[in-house]
Amino acid sequence: MIERRKFLALTVFGIAAGAAGCGRDADRVRLASGEVGGFYHAFAQLLAAVAAEAGTVRIEPVPTAGSQENLAMLASGEVNAALALADSVRDEREPMLALGRVYENYLQLAVQKDGPIQQVTDLRGARVNLGAAGSGAAVTGERLLWAAGLNPDVDVDISHRPLRDAVAGVESGELDALLWAGGVPTGVLDVPQQLRLVELGDLAAPMRERFGHLYDLVVIPADAYEGGRAVHTVGVANLLLAAPSMSDAAAGAIVNLLVSRADRLVPAEAAGTQFLDTRQLIGTDSVPLHPGAAAVYRRRHG
Known part of the structure; x- marks a missing residue:
């Protein structure tokens, strides 16, 4: 009986730990960024830093060559978020969603x-x-x-x-x-x-x-x-994109950061136009907003 109780206890603990681990994985966002020394990489690092402070989502920036590689990685599932120039996105055939229009390149x-x-x-x-x-x-x-x-x-x-x-x-x-x-x-x-x-x-x-x-x-x-x-x-505007598989919670958490921490998300390379306010963020052209992102925008702006 004691051994059976131990077995049941360990089984329940294992299930709970597994569920917690899955939750943490669900909230982890791998973000395809860009070349070190460029705008995309700098923005991704800042977004990861404010996300770590907020504790609502974990963002892992992934250095890349830029938009086309980012889109390929998003399509293959290597990442679940990506930055890309709007004209590169226009040519993309794979399904994707947007979290926001963030800056002008x-x-x-x-x-x-x-x-x-x-x-x-x-x-x-x-x-x-x-x-x-x-x-x-x-x-x-x-x-x-x-x-x-x-x-x-x-x-x-x-x-x-x-x-x-x-x-x-x-x-x-x-x-x-x-x-x-x-x-x-x-x-x-x-x-x-x-x-x-x-x-x-x-x-x-x-x-x-x-x-x-x-x-x-x-x-x-x-x-x-x-x-x-x-x-x-x-x-050319650049978009912050998400895979359709990204959870509503993760998408919403990122959008909340874009809106509420905008002043912390301005790289030194961003002397040009930034779109980090609700009215501009939603201008994602032909790419539909992620449902989790759209819900946050509606709450904030109607």
């Missing part, structure tokens, strides 16, 4: 400070890095070239290196230009000491006409890079 075409490239059309025949393989810049960059009248497959020698490698390539002259989609300032870009940003503002309208309304005319402020000048460029 700025396209930054960087060249040598005293180099000859003054506009995108000068890239004909040039060696250009269009973001790391798996990044959103790889998609957006090709669209930028098409909008400027260049064929990415014919007119430009394209590579896909990580940001730090690309910066080293431009500074050494191995590359003529690099395109980066991120917040401003991006510390790895040594502007204006070594690098110069090329004006891209004239291509915002052609990109909208050809590829849709996701592209905005934005301005990188003169004080974004110390000693730099104001530069007109193209902005």
